[in-house]
Amino acid sequence: MLRQVTHTDQIVSLEFSDGTTARFHAIWLRDNALDPDTRAPGNGQRLITIGDIPADLSISTASLVGGALSVTFQPENKTVTYPADWLAVHAYDRDHDHPMGWTAPGITTWENGIAAPSADWGSMHTNPAIKRDWLAAVAEFGFARLTGGPTEPGALLKVADLFGYVRETNYGRYFEVRTEVNPTNLAYTGLGLQAHTDNPYRDPVPTLQILYCLENSAEGGDSIVVDGFRAAERLRDANPEGFALLCGYPARFEYRGSDGVCLRARRPMIELSPDGQMMAIRFNNRSSAPFVDIPFDRMEAYYAAYRQLAEFIDDPAMGVAFKLEPGECFIVDNTRVLHARTGYSGAGSRWLQGCYADKDGLLSTLAAMDAVHPEAAE
Known part of the structure; x- marks a missing residue:
């Protein structure tokens, strides 16, 4: 769930119910809109290209609606809703520094002594x-x-x-x-x-x-x-x-x-x-x-x-x-x-x-x- 939403014309700032925060750019939110005009309902594939998004894109409103984020984009005057859990999973406002040779989440490295699956x-x-x-x-x-x-x-x-x-x-x-x-x-x-x-x-x-x-x-x-x-x-x-x-x-x-x-x-x-x-x-x-x-x-x-x-x-x-x-x-x-x-x-x-x-x-x-x-x- 989302606790608080603030925004500028280019950035939405969120606070989740667990106290974590995340920011999202207008262009990212518009490109990843979940509405059926942007994503095919059957397979989720994107129906628009980057060139279809207005170069002068901006956010006119951003608010909480039933615990989700609602954003209206201009000059399209298009409103899109984003579930809180979806935003949490896809948050990119985090530390991206990794040591060289890091392994992806879900990978476990091993040596002799592991019980062979x-x-x-x-x-x-x-x-x-x-x-x-x-x-x-x-x-x-x-x-x-x-x-x-x-x-x-x-x-x-x-x-x-x-x-x-x-x-x-x-x-x-x-x-x-x-x-x-x-x-x-x-x-x-x-x-x-x-x-x-x-x-x-x-x-x-x-x-x-x-x-x-x-x-x-x-x-x-x-x-x-x-x-x-x-x-x-x-x-x-x-x-x-x-x-x-x-x-x-x-x-x-x-x-x-x-x-x-x-x-x-x-x-x-x-x-x-x-x-x-x-x-x-x-x-x-x-x-x-x-x-x-x-x-x-x-x-x-x-x-x-x-x-x-x-x-x-x-x-x-x-x-x-x-x-x-x-x-x-x-x-x-x-x-x-x-x-x-x-x-x-x-x-x-x-x-x-x-x-x-x-x-x-x-x-x-x-x-x-x-x-x-x-x-x-x-």
């Missing part, structure tokens, strides 16, 4: 609350497991169907992860793999990866996940200058694994938004191309920071390890969580299938479920 396949399909919590875990922690699923080839596509769509690549709709003769990718051998993000040579990268187990009787082959955001936080705290170098200069990645494929990308290993928010990690030694975008006098310091980040990623205290059983899978946010595996022997068999999907579909499904059942998000 997990759900049962059958329960996911019968209980929306379990599905919602599983999706929320992926959003918060960047990974989650799923157990008790079917063991026929292609079952991983049903996991993607829970929230979105498969992103097809040159590897196909999905790909096999098992030992091959003359493999096109080291993932198709029994070698151990350092923790990495997949496909950093794509722009944009696939934002989700699903790895689904069909057979796993070989000795070894444990899966490991590492929170890249947490590794970046450790680098930031230990070596701020090195952190700034990995954020400030692009690395290069390349893949030429088969005929007709030559993928290249130029992106920083640690990507920040303009206001310093941690956005993405790209770390994959196998796919690194020569770094040519770092100034000569900073190259040695860049490599020192790169080495230090790798040491944090390789630190056993960072990784969560588990061995997948047939019918189990895990999903990772490929812009944040790195995955690895221990080596495995030729005895027995290890057969996983993998596919890519997009995080916007998962977040959309989660937001839609929370909109229908907001109590589930509390």
